[in-house]
Amino acid sequence: MDQAIIKTKDLRFSYPSEEGVALLVLDGVNLEIQQGSFVAVLGHNGSGKSTLAKHMNAILLPTGGAVYVDGMDTADEARLLDIRRTVGMVFQNPDNQIVANVVEEDVAFAPENLGVPPEEIRRRVDEALRQVDMYEYREHAPHLLSGGQKQRVAIAGVIAMRPRCIVLDEPTAMLDPIGRAEVLRTIQALNRESGVTVVLITHHMDEAAQADRLVVMAGGRIVADGAPRAVFQRVEELKSVGLTVPETIQLLWHLRQAGLDVPLDALSDEECAQALFQLLSGKEGKGFGSDS
Amino acid sequence: MALKDITLGQYFPGSTVLHRLDPRTKLVGTVAYIVALFLAKQLVSYGILLVLLAVLIAVSKVGLKAIVRGMKPVLVIVIITAVLNLFYTSGGGTPLVQFWIFKIYPEGIWAAVFMVLRIFMLITCTFLLTYTTSPIMLTDGLERLLGPLKRIGLPVHELSMMMSIALRFIPTLIEETDKIMSAQKARGADFDTGNLMQKAKALLPLLVPLFISAFRRADELATAMECRCYHGGEGRTRLRQLKLRGMDIAFLAGCLTLCVGIGVLRYLGL
Numbered sequence: 001m002d003q004a005i006i007k008t009k010d011l012r013f014s015y016p017s018e019e020g021v022a023l024l025v026l027d028g029v030n031l032e033i034q035q036g037s038f039v040a041v042l043g044h045n046g047s048g049k050s051t052l053a054k055h056m057n058a059i060l061l062p063t064g065g066a067v068y069v070d071g072m073d074t075a076d077e078a079r080l081l082d083i084r085r086t087v088g089m090v091f092q093n094p095d096n097q098i099v100a101n102v103v104e105e106d107v108a109f110a111p112e113n114l115g116v117p118p119e120e121i122r123r124r125v126d127e128a129l130r131q132v133d134m135y136e137y138r139e140h141a142p143h144l145l146s147g148g149q150k151q152r153v154a155i156a157g158v159i160a161m162r163p164r165c166i167v168l169d170e171p172t173a174m175l176d177p178i179g180r181a182e183v184l185r186t187i188q189a190l191n192r193e194s195g196v197t198v199v200l201i202t203h204h205m206d207e208a209a210q211a212d213r214l215v216v217m218a219g220g221r222i223v224a225d226g227a228p229r230a231v232f233q234r235v236e237e238l239k240s241v242g243l244t245v246p247e248t249i250q251l252l253w254h255l256r257q258a259g260l261d262v263p264l265d266a267l268s269d270e271e272c273a274q275a276l277f278q279l280l281s282g283k284e285g286k287g288f289g290s291d292s
Numbered sequence: 293m294a295l296k297d298i299t300l301g302q303y304f305p306g307s308t309v310l311h312r313l314d315p316r317t318k319l320v321g322t323v324a325y326i327v328a329l330f331l332a333k334q335l336v337s338y339g340i341l342l343v344l345l346a347v348l349i350a351v352s353k354v355g356l357k358a359i360v361r362g363m364k365p366v367l368v369i370v371i372i373t374a375v376l377n378l379f380y381t382s383g384g385g386t387p388l389v390q391f392w393i394f395k396i397y398p399e400g401i402w403a404a405v406f407m408v409l410r411i412f413m414l415i416t417c418t419f420l421l422t423y424t425t426s427p428i429m430l431t432d433g434l435e436r437l438l439g440p441l442k443r444i445g446l447p448v449h450e451l452s453m454m455m456s457i458a459l460r461f462i463p464t465l466i467e468e469t470d471k472i473m474s475a476q477k478a479r480g481a482d483f484d485t486g487n488l489m490q491k492a493k494a495l496l497p498l499l500v501p502l503f504i505s506a507f508r509r510a511d512e513l514a515t516a517m518e519c520r521c522y523h524g525g526e527g528r529t530r531l532r533q534l535k536l537r538g539m540d541i542a543f544l545a546g547c548l549t550l551c552v553g554i555g556v557l558r559y560l561g562l
Contacts, residue, residue, distance in 0.1 A: 059515060081521050089519040096509045097516035101460040105428055108531035110520035115527040122531060143463040157520060 005165050005197050006033040006056050012064030025051045027220035038191045038198045040211035044242040048220040053169045053201045057087040088158035090168040094150035103153050104138040110161040128156040132186050148179025165197035205246045209267045233264045248272035303426045310352040310424045315433025317540040322421045324547035328554040336562040337554050354423045362419050370411050377404040431456040449525025472501050
């Protein structure tokens with residue numbers, strides 16, 4: 001956790017528009033992502049979070065400032081393949097990132113492009129499929145899988161490159177709750193067990209709460225950066241940029257607004273229940289669990 | 293409309309000799325069979341080819357049912373060809389049947405029978421190819437087989453990539469078509485009644501969103517491919533290596549023998 005794998009320096013990006021007025025999407029982003037960390041980037045639609053993600057493996061190049069991936073400038077075309085094999089990217093729609101019509105052929109796509117020898121490709125494909133728990137589906141056709149399974153195949157297709165960092169751009173936006181849970185579990189396992197750096201772009205509070213670090217974007221700038229627990233306590237600030245906070249914190253915040261003395265940092269239901277229990281038992285001096 | 297019934301290049305997984313042959317061998321074999329089919333003129337040659345096909349079907353374990361089912365869409369063409377051959381072939385002798393302007397000669401009957409047989413055999417042998425070869429193996433085989441044409445500037449890798457992506461997206465786009473149709477029907481669109489012109493017009497609100505979505509998908513897929521280091525065919529390796537084995541060589545030798553043999557029979561007028 002000592003070295004920055006991705007570093008942006010005063011990153012600016014604007015889309016050229018037809019009227020000649022450039023549309024500024026990123027307005028000076030300075031961000032360092034440490035090797036091995038799990039960072040969530042949270043933001044409203046149009047906050048620039050997806051654009052930021054696309055800068056992390058040179059899909060987009062900055063119009064101002066610079067982005068460094070493991071010390072390599074993303075504007076350096078000679079290092080393009082090195083940059084892309086270091087930072088893999090998973091997108092929202094699993095259907096539109098699966099190339100082949102057999103699961104294992106799709107997972108083999110990236111190593112094939114990198115010119116990895118066939119025996120080594122086989123090893124990587126099997127390993128990647130086991131990591132996302134899709135090994136038994138290796139000979140299936142992707143279009144017959146569920147959304148969550150497809151997205152896990154897409155993740156396997158990226159980790160077969162053996163990237164040191166994976167950027168996931170709203171990977172659960174098109175999935176049902178079961179699929180979402182599957183994908184999140186896979187992402188967490190990748191980070192904790194394999195030590196892959198994860199950057200999760202999302203607008204779901206509960207997903208963001210699982211990260212080690214939370215970066216909140218609004219209007220092309222970083223407006224908050226820190227541990228989820230700390231960031232979510234800045235309720236007014238988050239509300240002002242169009243974001244809500246997890247329901248537990250929402251509840252405690254309202255209680256606090258009503259003048260009650262409760263802590264704000266409850267990320268899970270249990271913590272919230274505990275806080276309420278303490279509040280009630282402090283007030284009335286009797287058990288909370290006994291009458292529920 | 294049962295869109296899900298559309299099958300293109302349907303593949304029946306299996307592990308028979310035909311399944312295990314190298315796709316290149318099978319492609320060459322199919323071409324050789326078609327060549328032999330067009331060289332065949334008389335009963336003996338047709339008989340040999342027919343028996344050969346029957347043996348191959350039996351070996352493939354595909355089942356006659358699947359082949360007959362696949363024939364349905366071409367039935368109309370076959371009937372038209374047969375009828376045309378029947379009436380337009382004139383022989384030297386007296387016609388067998390004669391009414392109004394139509395005359396049927398014995399030669400016409402033979403021509404019709406052979407033509408129908410030829411079309412059915414041609415289709416069956418290509419079915420055997422696609423039924424026993426997965427699409428990815430097929431495009432792979434085609435890419436290797438056409439490899440030498442790269443030198444004259446034919447974009448072989450790009451073509452086979454396009455083909456395999458097209459195959460990959462057929463089910464996705466069919467599913468999408470179904471969804472758009474349901475959405476349009478829910479808002480009162482009518483795809484089933486009216487004359488041909490009206491039906492064609494009704495398809496327009498279906499095709500426009502379908503095309504827009506296909507382009508959007510293409511754009512996203514291109515980005516995803518770039519993210520996975522795709523940079524054309526250069527320096528690319530493959531998970532599956534194609535290797536010609538003993539049985540491939542034997543099969544190819546058989547194909548050559550077949551073509552030469554049928555050619556000789558044609559020369560002998562058999």
